[in-house]
Each structure stands twice: as structure tokens, then as C-alpha cells.
Amino acid sequence: MSHSYDLIIVGGGLTGLTAAYRAQQRGWKFLLLEASERLGGSLETLHSDGLLQELGAESMVTAKPWGKDLILELGLGDQLVSPQPEFHKTLIVRGGQLVPIPEGLRLLAPSQWIPFLRSPAVSWLGKLRMGLEFFVKPRQDVRDESLASFVRRRLGKEALERIAQPMVAGIYTADPETLSMRATLPQFLEYERKYGSVCRGLLLSPEARASRGPRYHLFNSLKGGFGQLIQALRARLPDESIRCGRPVGHIRPLEDGWQVDGETAPRLLLAAPTYAMADLLRPFDAPAASLLQKQEYLSSATVNLGYPLTAADAATRGYGFVVPAVEGRDILACTFSHRKYPERTPPDMALLRTYVGGASRPEAMAWNDEEMIARSHMELSRLLKIGEPPISAVVKRYVRAMPLYRVGHLEWLSTLEDCLARWPGLGWAGNAYRGVGIPDCVRSANEAVARLG
Numbered sequence: 001m002s003h004s005y006d007l008i009i010v011g012g013g014l015t016g017l018t019a020a021y022r023a024q025q026r027g028w029k030f031l032l033l034e035a036s037e038r039l040g041g042s043l044e045t046l047h048s049d050g051l052l053q054e055l056g057a058e059s060m061v062t063a064k065p066w067g068k069d070l071i072l073e074l075g076l077g078d079q080l081v082s083p084q085p086e087f088h089k090t091l092i093v094r095g096g097q098l099v100p101i102p103e104g105l106r107l108l109a110p111s112q113w114i115p116f117l118r119s120p121a122v123s124w125l126g127k128l129r130m131g132l133e134f135f136v137k138p139r140q141d142v143r144d145e146s147l148a149s150f151v152r153r154r155l156g157k158e159a160l161e162r163i164a165q166p167m168v169a170g171i172y173t174a175d176p177e178t179l180s181m182r183a184t185l186p187q188f189l190e191y192e193r194k195y196g197s198v199c200r201g202l203l204l205s206p207e208a209r210a211s212r213g214p215r216y217h218l219f220n221s222l223k224g225g226f227g228q229l230i231q232a233l234r235a236r237l238p239d240e241s242i243r244c245g246r247p248v249g250h251i252r253p254l255e256d257g258w259q260v261d262g263e264t265a266p267r268l269l270l271a272a273p274t275y276a277m278a279d280l281l282r283p284f285d286a287p288a289a290s291l292l293q294k295q296e297y298l299s300s301a302t303v304n305l306g307y308p309l310t311a312a313d314a315a316t317r318g319y320g321f322v323v324p325a326v327e328g329r330d331i332l333a334c335t336f337s338h339r340k341y342p343e344r345t346p347p348d349m350a351l352l353r354t355y356v357g358g359a360s361r362p363e364a365m366a367w368n369d370e371e372m373i374a375r376s377h378m379e380l381s382r383l384l385k386i387g388e389p390p391i392s393a394v395v396k397r398y399v400r401a402m403p404l405y406r407v408g409h410l411e412w413l414s415t416l417e418d419c420l421a422r423w424p425g426l427g428w429a430g431n432a433y434r435g436v437g438i439p440d441c442v443r444s445a446n447e448a449v450a451r452l453g
């Protein structure tokens, strides 16, 4: 049969848009269908009153090159910005006070011991236990384990509660008791396997040695925020190839392709969350739908609060802070947006972005906007001693936007891939599979389009 398109893409977040751009490069006629009125999914930048406010993702790691490569390819190289070196410091809450995260800490453990030993972020007993990690026997069992089990086993309870949990919650918003080690932090398993110790791996491995010293330049944003990336992708795609504002309701396999809400193509790429994919596949592939449905998602929200700089100047000389769940506070983390990247606010304003919800505070998603603002402000006023109310506030909710990579995630993925492989011309990509970050999503889209040939 003659098809209306070469490729149909479902989902217009970063993954779907990157896939569309790759299709365009291949000279394919494609159609991208996005449920909401807005493209970009979890990437969203708001410009208002002289403020640049990141509502969703705010930083991209460049150690995984695919995000930066895409930005360079789009001609946005001169728009890349790094965190401002003069504010190079991140804080952590301990006993209701903010203390600096020691230089050289690598998510779970130190790569430099002198700053770590001097740091108040962990007690002396906790430090001693972490130091004993050099002598903890490597686990022989190759089955997946939770991040919490790994950290407790190797580095101790305090390292889990005071370091690993808050650092990892800032990325995955997940509970470390459920998070798969193999799917999220395989490099630490590799240190254990190869060097017999995470701490030794962080001292001796070539990649750890290569990334020694300050790492702030390994994170990037764009001058215009990540909304600029979405706009740049959108600008390269023909208007008629994009339809927003209606969720795809039906897909149907044909003998030689796919029918999607009345349109047809030999190839279909699903770049929507797995629960949306499950609904679409259920009528003709119940086993795949039930596998897709198993992937859980977490919800979170960001609250951007603007203050006069004078109210928050001295306390916000850094990039922000993370909050261990054991501190029992209402926010997971906070970015000092007016410090982290340049020119995000007028010179007399501070912009503080709190991160709310996630696995440790799911009940926060039931708070209305006023309550989210009030609770965020209350935490900031206590921790940063801000004595004035915010002069601007923007709440953004991301409901079921962050996939939870449970223990066994990679086995789930391999079963899913085998299951979906029976459908020729079907591709899938996004944050639910092999990484949740911006570079991971770009890579996922690149590879999915390449596989579709």
C-alpha cells in the first residue's frame, strides 16, 4: 500500500523531536504527534519579567556526549554555558544546617580524601566506616541489587543516608531501596569488580583520574535554557510534519506498516511514556502492554521563587543544595539559579528553584500551588535565613514523568525488547530504557531511528 508518511513519531518531548530531526536528515517524510499543546515534555523554559526560569531539566552532563553533540550539530555551540566558576560549591543539609559537599565527592564516595575528612557532611564514625570500604570484600553474586543495598554493604548506613540518597534523589527522585544499581550506576559496580573497592576505583581507574579536579565544567546548559534546544529542533522541522494538542488514541499494525489515528507509515516510533505505549499496544499485543505497564513513574514538581538579591545574597554563594530524606524536610533540593548559570536574572534578583515530591515525599504532589510555594519558601527562609516573602513564584508539576529504574530493570528491558522485536517497523525510545538524562534521551532517539533503517 502507499503510505502517507515514511515514519510516524508518537511523543514530542526531547526524544521525539530528536528522532524527527534525524528522520528529516534522512530525507524521510514524517509526522510527529504530540498530546499536549506544547513541545518539549520535561524540557521547558519560561522567560518572564527578565527571569529565565527552567521549569524542567536544568543541566546536562557532557561526559555522555550525545546531548552536546546534538547542540553542536544544531549550530548552538556558542550558546553553551557552564556553571559560573566563582560560585563553584554545592551544599547539603545536615542537622538543619547547610554544609558544603566536599570537593571530589563522586555521588557515593570520595575521590579525594583530605577534603572529605575535613568535611562536616559526614560524622567521624561515618567517615571511618567509609574508609573501611577499601577492605570490604567484593560481592560475587552478579545479580542486580538496589543502590541502598550496595551502599550499605560497601560504605555503610551513614554514607547511604547522608550522601548517596540525597545525591541520587536529585537525579532520579527515587528511593535507593528500589533503584537498580546495574541500570543507574554500573560504573561503581565495575570499580568493585575490577579494583575490589569503589574508593580504590575512584582513585586508580583511568576515567576517575581523568576527571579529577573541579567538575563543574562537565555540566552545561544553553544561554536561553533548554527551551532553546527545543526551539532549535522545532525550527528545523516543517510545520506540516508536527501536530500538537491531541494524544494518539489508536495504533494498528498493517501488513506492511502501521496505522496511527488514520495516518499510515511503514515505520512507527513510540517516544511517549511506557504507560501511554501500553494503552496503544494493548488491543493487539496484550503481553507487550502488560510489560510496558510494569514500568513505574515518579512525579515531582519544581517551584521557582524570585527574591530581592539583598534577601539571599550571602547565603546563596554556590550552585544550590540537596536534602537527605532523613532530615524530614519538604524539599528535595534547591538550585541557586541566579548563581549557577550566567544572566538568568536581573542583577538585583535571586532566583531559587526547589525540587519537590519524588519517592521520598509523594504526598507533596497533593499540595496545591499555594502550599507548594509556602512550604518551599518556609524551607528556604529557615535554611538560608531569607526574611522576606518571594516576589515571584512559578510552580510546575511533572506527573509520572520520571521512570523508576527498579532492581531488575535491565532484565525487564531485555524481555521487553524481545517482545517488541516481533513487530517489524516498530521503534521505541525515551527515558524509560537506558538512562533518564538529556544525553541518554538523545542517544536513544538516534539509535532508534538508525535501527528503523
Ligand SMILES: Cc1cc2nc3c(=O)[nH]c(=O)nc-3n(C[C@H](O)[C@H](O)[C@H](O)COP(=O)(O)OP(=O)(O)OC[C@H]3O[C@@H](n4cnc5c(N)ncnc54)[C@H](O)[C@@H]3O)c2cc1C
Pocket: 010, 011, 012, 013, 014, 015, 016, 033, 034, 035, 036, 039, 040, 041, 042, 043, 055, 056, 057, 058, 059, 060, 061, 246, 247, 248, 249, 271, 272, 273, 276, 300, 301, 302, 398, 401, 402, 429, 430, 431, 432, 436, 437, 438, 439, 441
Ligand atoms: C523536573 C525534572 C527535572 C529534570 N532535570 C534534568 C536535568 O537537570 N538534567 C537531565 O539530563 N535530565 C533531567 N530530567 C530528565 C529529562 O529531562 C527527561 O528524562 C527527558 O526530557 C525526557 O524526554 P522524553 O522525550 O523521553 O520524554 P518526555 O519529556 O516525558 O516527553 C514525552 C512526550 O510524549 C507525550 N505523550 C504522552 N502520551 C502521548 C500520546 N498518547 N500521544 C502523543 N504524545 C504523547 C507527552 O505529552 C510528552 O510531551 C528532568 C526531568 C524532570 C521531570
